[in-house]
Amino acid sequence: MRNARAALTLVRIDASIVIFLSIFVPTLTRTNNLQLSLGKAAPMLFVGFCTWIANDIDDLERDRINHPDRPLPSGRISLETASALFFLCLVLALAMTYYLIDSAIAFWYYLVLILSLSYGYIVELAPAWKAPYVAAAMAIPTIIVANSYPNELHLWRVAVAVFCFALGKELYMDLLDRPGDTPSFLHVVRFEVVARMAFGVLWIGLTFLVTYPRSARDVMYATVMVGLLLFATVIGERSKRHRLAVQIVRIEMLLGIYYLV
Numbered sequence: 001m002r003n004a005r006a007a008l009t010l011v012r013i014d015a016s017i018v019i020f021l022s023i024f025v026p027t028l029t030r031t032n033n034l035q036l037s038l039g040k041a042a043p044m045l046f047v048g049f050c051t052w053i054a055n056d057i058d059d060l061e062r063d064r065i066n067h068p069d070r071p072l073p074s075g076r077i078s079l080e081t082a083s084a085l086f087f088l089c090l091v092l093a094l095a096m097t098y099y100l101i102d103s104a105i106a107f108w109y110y111l112v113l114i115l116s117l118s119y120g121y122i123v124e125l126a127p128a129w130k131a132p133y134v135a136a137a138m139a140i141p142t143i144i145v146a147n148s149y150p151n152e153l154h155l156w157r158v159a160v161a162v163f164c165f166a167l168g169k170e171l172y173m174d175l176l177d178r179p180g181d182t183p184s185f186l187h188v189v190r191f192e193v194v195a196r197m198a199f200g201v202l203w204i205g206l207t208f209l210v211t212y213p214r215s216a217r218d219v220m221y222a223t224v225m226v227g228l229l230l231f232a233t234v235i236g237e238r239s240k241r242h243r244l245a246v247q248i249v250r251i252e253m254l255l256g257i258y259y260l261v
Contacts (some may be wrong), residue, residue: 006076007085010056018050018254022141022162026260030149043096044141049089051116051137053082059121064178091237108144112137131174135166139185145260157208158259164205166255171198171250176242192237199233202249209259221258228252 003245024041031037036186056063056072057079063075071077090113097109115137122133139162175194206229228248236245 003077004152006071008055010071010082010085011078011089012052012198015250016045016052018257019048019141020137021044021254021257022260023144023235025138025257026155027259028149037098040094043093043101044112044144044239046089046093046096047109047112047116050086050113051119053086053089053115055119057082057086058123064125065109093156102250105147107143108140108147112140131167134170135163138166139163141259153219154212155260158256161205161208161256161259162253164201164208164248165253168198169246170252171178171201172236172242172249173246175244199236202229202232202252205251213223225252225255228255 019073020041024037027040028034028037056070059070060079063070068074072079072082073119074085093109093113097106101109115133119133121143122130139159142159142162144156146152146159149155170231171194175191175198206225208216210225229252232245232252235248
């Protein structure tokens with residue numbers, strides 16, 4: 001049981017499920033076809049698993065400082081086990097993409113895998129680009145949905161919002177991980193300045209979501225999301241409860257799936 005919990009933590013089961021749902025939910029609501037929706041979303045679930053495992057393997061030494069409680073630096077999972085799990089998920093992701101995904105959009109699935117495998121080079125050689133790099137990868141599931149339904153132009157607005165949310169969250173998390181990260185020009189910028197930049201990007205992303213409400217339900221969701229982000233901004237900047245602020249932003253990203261429906 002302990003090893004199972006460690007494995008679920010390693011693959012970031014919560015974040016991976018959000019990625020899965022960001023394709024599954026909009027596809028199911030448009031087609032009412034459960035098999036098609038699962039087939040389209042399942043490969044991205046394993047792509048997500050690969051991405052997070054590769055992230056933790058690449059960041060092992062940095063995580064000994066920044067996140068010593070994670071499965072690899074804490075020793076709950078060995079590097080050999082993590083590597084084996086990575087290759088298993090990689091094979092499943094590639095096989096599912098090949099057999100289940102239309103060739104017109106399969107490129108995007110393969111692109112996320114390529115980005116995850118190249119993550120370590122970005123962190124070491126171009127650390128200042130780490131946040132936008134990760135944000136671009138996280139926006140790809142939404143781009144897949146937008147490409148699948150080209151007549152629904154609002155989906156591209158959601159894709160921009162996802163990029164902004166992911167970018168803001170990554171910038172903010174990079175602030176908290178400064179002690180163990182490879183130095184970049186952002187390290188010489190004051191903590192407060194980068195934090196405000198991060199929240200500014202988050203507010204831009206939220207603006208893309210809530211500017212054009214289509215129904216009373218949209219207004220309700222917009223009110224909740226504005227309230228949550230306002231709360232995260234206040235506790236992050238005034239109360240300095242940075243980890244809680246990041247968790248609230250993650251909740252915002254989960255709620256944002258609504259705008260893909």
